[in-house]
Amino acid sequence: MARYLVSRSDVHQFIERCMKAVGAQSSHGSALAKVLVEGDYRGHYSHGLNRLDIYLKDLETGICAKDGEPLIEKSTVATALVNGNNLIGPVVGNFCMDLAIQKAKDVGVGWVSAYGSNHYGIAGFYSMQALKHSLIGITCTNTSPLVVPTRGKKIEVHQRHGKKIPVGWGCDSKGNGTTDPVEVLKGGGLLPLGGNEAAGGYKGYGLSLMVEVFGGILSGSLYSENIRPWKETNRVANLGQCFIAINPNCFASGFEERMSDLLKIHRSLEQSEPGLPVLVPGDPEVLHITECEHHGGIPYHVNVINFMNSVAKDLGVNLIPTNRTIDP
């Protein structure tokens, strides 16, 4: 099926004008646009333009705050507790990761916990901020009760495209495995990483609990079943997020050389299927970025563009330019 090709700046401006139309502070519109465009550019379509409508809905209804700044409530040289003041996730995320970065520069590690936050897009956006300062960045967020946040979005994309999901991703409302995204979204749930118990699913379950502890329990935000159901926007989300920065200089010298060597070892491994090279985290994103650069824009599924333009019409703003297509 044909895909629309849209330049990064066209997507960015589209998001900014939608955000302006719902009354968001201009810097907040820009912060959201940066995160969502980066999501699509890196190939994480589940967390890009496709997700704009929830941010807009939360702002339109006044459920999410349209202006203001996050607030540091408690801090040590290495830690901070931040009140996100119910601002959109990217505004809270940038504030907290900047803080964690400063602390990691000062004392080797910065651990910042935020409550009163909202959806913040691709987590990688924030860890990559730390990378710019030669620090390791980590972040996690809790979310509506779905078990594994990132899988939740993927399943929705499959539903939007009318495709089945692979075995092991989700279960129906009775806890039985299913490949039908509709069943998962209709009262079912997501299986933790690993799938069933014998295959190690309890490890994925433990990891998702760790994310809840770091995101929700440490910060004092809502957590678990207390968070509003996915796509319900009749009450404040009050999500909890965690932002960590680590300074390799405080440990053994030569970190970057060893890191490069480790990635080289992995990329050079013999392939189990010829033609499918062994990748390292970030490689699939680089492949997608290369594809975007080659085409001169981000390719979008027609359903995503149509959905976004129906949102734009409702808001009375200019549509996304759709004069270019690929894969006819």
Next chain:
Amino acid sequence: MARYLVSRSDVHQFIERCMKAVGAQSSHGSALAKVLVEGDYRGHYSHGLNRLDIYLKDLETGICAKDGEPLIEKSTVATALVNGNNLIGPVVGNFCMDLAIQKAKDVGVGWVSAYGSNHYGIAGFYSMQALKHSLIGITCTNTSPLVVPTRGKKIEVHQRHGKKIPVGWGCDSKGNGTTDPVEVLKGGGLLPLGGNEAAGGYKGYGLSLMVEVFGGILSGSLYSENIRPWKETNRVANLGQCFIAINPNCFASGFEERMSDLLKIHRSLEQSEPGLPVLVPGDPEVLHITECEHHGGIPYHVNVINFMNSVAKDLGVNLIPTNRTIDP
């Protein structure tokens, strides 16, 4: 098949006398005994008595240091780099976790990275030290090239018991999935948590890389394929480990109440299979501890006891008392 029942103190003393026989510092023998007994008591037989022979072999051959203490090489209020001085893992682990705990009490988080370490038994032993101080504890270690450390031990236990492994655990030397533990141990490898790519195996792969970065790359220890193969003891292991303690008091107040509530929510979830209650991390261990308490000892597979007693004979020390059995 019948299992031998051995009291905690009998196992502890057996390990201490084996360690003494190979010339280990007395406090080191005691440290190892504590970790291995705790492993078996909690049901992680892959990391208990079953594992004693590698520690002994490394000490006997002089590949691992028989006495001494770890050394802090670099530190900030929140971080430390420790030289494990090639001591056994539990000695390095206790030293580093104590250090992380002190830092977390002082500034909210302690992040300690160790190189020059060795196998340290169940990771949970060290995180539970933090728990005693009402802190969150985290630790990870790198190991010989096996992909997922904990799975490696499990596969060996299956081999020792002559059992197949579940689908999704391992692959043969050509990268094809297999349920034969022998194929996995004979030039094959372990699949990351999640199994194949569609089921999210790349996430488990990413997580195992994170463990290597925190364990090996930060600390300057050996890493990846540079680590000696599993069970080869002709050269120093120089493993890297990471010990983190986090002080919930530096974040939102009421942490323990929220934590208890979260666990209660999970344990109260409707069961997908009646009779199989939803557990939280630590529950399977508590069930095993209850079983040990009920029997008045730790139940051991006959092969494990026979193997250990053959080790004892070689060292010329008293055997494990085996006058009690269960499951005839």
